[in-house]
Amino acid sequence: MAHSLRSVTEAPDAPVVAPGHTFASITDKIASVVLTRRTPLGWYATFMLTLGVSGMLAAALTYLVVKGIGIWGNNQPVGWAFDITNFVWWIGIGHAGTLISAILLLFKQAWRTSINRFAEAMTLSAVICAGIFPLMHTGRPWLAYWLVPYPNTMSMWPNFKSPLVWDVFAVTTYLSVSALFWFVGLIPDLATFRDRAQSRVGRVIYGALAMGWRGSAHHWQQYEIAYLLLAGLATPLVVSVHTVVSFDFAVGIIPGWHTTLFPPYFVAGAIYSGFAMVLSLLIPIRAAYGMQDFITMRHLQNMAKVMLATGLIVGYGYTVEAFMAWYSGNKYETFMMWNRMTGPYWWSYAALITCNVVTPQLLWFKKVRTNVPVLFVISIVVNIGMWLERFVIVVTSLHRDFLPSSWGRFSPTVWDFATYFGTIGLFLMLLMLFLRFLPMISIFEMRTLLPAARIDEEALEH
């Protein structure tokens, strides 16, 4: 650890923390956003806007429960449409949070420190939004507890040979473990807030959440082991979650779904879209809160590089998918791919390739990676591209499968759009609450990055 931190903090052109900071200044700067500084007007404006959009979501879902999922455009043969597209999109976005906080921790990437807290909060909001879609798609969401194995008067149990039940376990485990990981990371910072809160209410609430954390060496010993083990557990978990999500498709026999390529291709796509979303959110937030000292150009550049790398993997996935459709010699697979490229939804495939494969090639250039507005635009384009990817997989595979007599078309209704944009509102609203009430950057981990945190072992007298 000492070695990697040193090499990072001493790199002349790319520090992870701007020089001149002390333990106190880091603490005060991050804590002041919540505890002392006046809440910016922009926060209120964004919060009210996203609250309104969440209200639209609530209205759309209420109408859905009253009328049934017939209000969506889903119908035979496209029984999965916007809902599953959105579900996979949101889950994928969540994956970057876990990647940043767990996998980069295990790889000792010190630069993750200033973005992991925010990315984990993003994971939680994204998984909450994701969960709404399959829940509503069941058609009778008030009976969703039937998915849970519990002894009941019908003497029936879930079918554990179905990937959809695996998905229930994967997503609920993912939500639980992400919440645990996030909360454990917060404990020392909640203690800081408890000790620095101005109001009595703040002291009581942060104090209760900090649970009496004292920062003693005994605390830290158990804490560090727990944190590291959680990172080690979250790493295979995050890979398994999107693998299981891909099983929802790959275990089915629909042409375009039934392929062994899906698990790795889905996981890479998830990380790709997640990093794009982290960039889309952090670029405006670091400017709004003046956090350029902590979320430096180095962070933005590194995230751009991860996007480029995962984007290339995803591009490779598209290539292999098309190649295998031809090479298999299976006429249904071949037709599916041809139909995907030239059929009625050709525009979605063309847009997908433009957004996900062509646009990120710009990130090869350092000029692009260091240009914040351009980076922001690219991240938005990739977000759109990754949504299109799931749309292409779901809709173009389903709408023309084996029998031409069962072919059909899908077109979304206004309720499809209201639900989708509604979840974006909910997602942003939850993040606004997070920014207002919790430390957006892990304070205690930032302290460890300072040169003053280094213990000079040779100077100690034993």
Added chain:
Amino acid sequence: MATVHHPHIHGLMAEFVDANALVAATYRAHAEGYRKMDAYSPFPIEDLHDALGMHHSKLPLIVLIGGALGCLGGYLLQFGTNAVLYPINVAGKPFNAWPMFIPVTFECTILGASLAAVLGMLALNGLPMPYHPVFNVPRFALASRNRFFLCIEARDPKFDLSKTRGFLETLGPREVTTVGD
């Protein structure tokens, strides 16, 4: 007993301005024979484990047990429901189709181990703890910001209010405070 002599005192607390001073002071106190003490810092410092003569944590074992229970529980849940209580024939697969049970078993393993890690960490640290005497020191609020504290507790057999204070003063602290109980 020391506690009899100091019924209202938790211990003596020395405040340090930097991390190196705290680690050095803790080594000195340990060498001096003090054992019932704790060091407080705003971020984890591994050298303190050594300085305080701390033992290995039991947490990894707890996590292993949690993971094993999750794994076993996850598999038995599927075996019990799908092979014994409510056998369903899906595409002619065996009722106990173990390859189909791997994903849920895996997720339950991770869930069990993660819960064990968090609850085990809290339990070993004695959290939640609504009251602790060290919070009686007003400046201790800085332990979560930028200051470092060493507290020698009154229950240490070597503890003596004036001698221990004298010893702590030699370690170059910013100040030494008596911690009320």
